[in-house]
Amino acid sequence: MRMLLKVQMDTAASNEAIKQGTLQQTMEAALEKLRPEAAYFTAENGCRTGYLFFDLADPSDLPVISEPFFMGLNAKLYYSPAMNADELRKGLSALGR
Template identity: 60%
Template sequence: MRVLMKVQMDTRITNEALKRGTLQKTMQSALETIRPEAAYFGTEDGCRTAYIVFDLEAPFQMPKIAEPFFMELGAKIWYTPVMDREDLGKGLAALMRDG
């Protein structure tokens, strides 16, 4: 299932990670594990925030994906199922067909 994961990182902890040079390594390692379709970075509510779209094959993957962000960056994480344009078209067609 395609999901959007929002990773909102603790500012104090990520400041320290920047100073130690570990923030980039943590993000790179996490993204290699996740293999995202897309990843965007910005701020939300005054915090460093990542928006990562990827395929979650099974719920048991959630701890492996989330724990590095929790443990190393003090992050809060949200998972939201999302569709691309093709998925939306299929969903709407099925809705019309099944009425």
């Protein structure tokens, strides 16, 4: 299932990760593992924030995905199922039946 993962990083923890050189390592490892179809990075509510759209094959993968962000960046994570435009069209057309 396509998922949106929002990673909102604690500023102090991510500042330290930058100083230690681990922020890039954490992100590269996540991108390698998730192979997202899209990844965007910005600032939201004063925090470094990433949006990753990826396929979640098995919910048991959530701890493996989440813990590096929790432990290394003191991040807040938000997961949400997501659709592309074709999937939305398909879902909406099913409503008309």
